[in-house]
Amino acid sequence: MEELSNEISKLLFSTFTDGFPFLNKDEIIRIWSLDFQWFNPDDSMLLFSHLLDNKWIIKSNNYFSYNPGLILIQPPLSWNPNLNDILNISEFNKPSGIKVIPLENEEIITSESTHLGKDDVNYNNEKMIKLLNYVSKKSELSKREVIRRSERKKMALGPISLWMAVCLLAREQGLDMNKIIDIIDNN
Known part of the structure; x- marks a missing residue:
């Protein structure tokens, strides 16, 4: 079970970067199917639904993020997720000793796309x-x-x-x- 949990931690680490901790569903599907080319769009949608239903991904307004009780793991180079393994995992159970405190009045800052523009990076440095x-x-x-x-x-x-x-x-x-x-x- 822990090994499968680590697979999801690696998948979500790669999906939700520091600059974009909240994404909409279409962006997540695009990242998995087009950017990383891990899965086809249908499998990406199936995986997204499975992770959402099992509380590995959480919804806030119209945006999604990884479960805050999950400790993300940076994957090694050339790592690829295994769809069948991840689809066999059950509901997220937070590790013992970790207390998740929901944020109230959280403000989500979003961008129109995940493409970096001139305002996102200091090109004047x-x-x-x-x-x-x-x-x-x-x-x-x-x-x-x-x-x-x-x-x-x-x-x-x-x-x-x-x-x-x-x-x-x-x-x-x-x-x-x-x-x-x-x-x-x-x-």
Whole structure:
């Protein structure tokens, strides 16, 4: 039972990132079926319904989040959830010793989509500007394209920083990583 509970903890860790702790149903289905490509849309819907019915996912207004009594576990690289295993798990039982206190008058801040826009990330940070300019110049990609690819990489990989996504893009483009590290480390 604990192993199955850990599977769900890993699934929900990947789904609900720090920036988006509350998502609507369509966003969750899209993340599982299109972003991560773990399941087809029908299986994603079935899994969502199962987790909601068994209180692993909770509803607040029209948005959903993981059960606050659940301790999320970061999955290892290349981890994939097993649909059949997760569908066999029963109702969520909070671990002993954990007291869940419901929040009153909680305010949910949502965005129109999970796509990062200019207002969501500080592109005016001096180091970030320097890094984007360097990657753009050396890779011969436009600055806009560097940002777009980095945001896409961030969405695909889940809970990583934009800095890391830009660094991964730079590595993918074959750029000198020592120079990238110097840009990040120097003031």
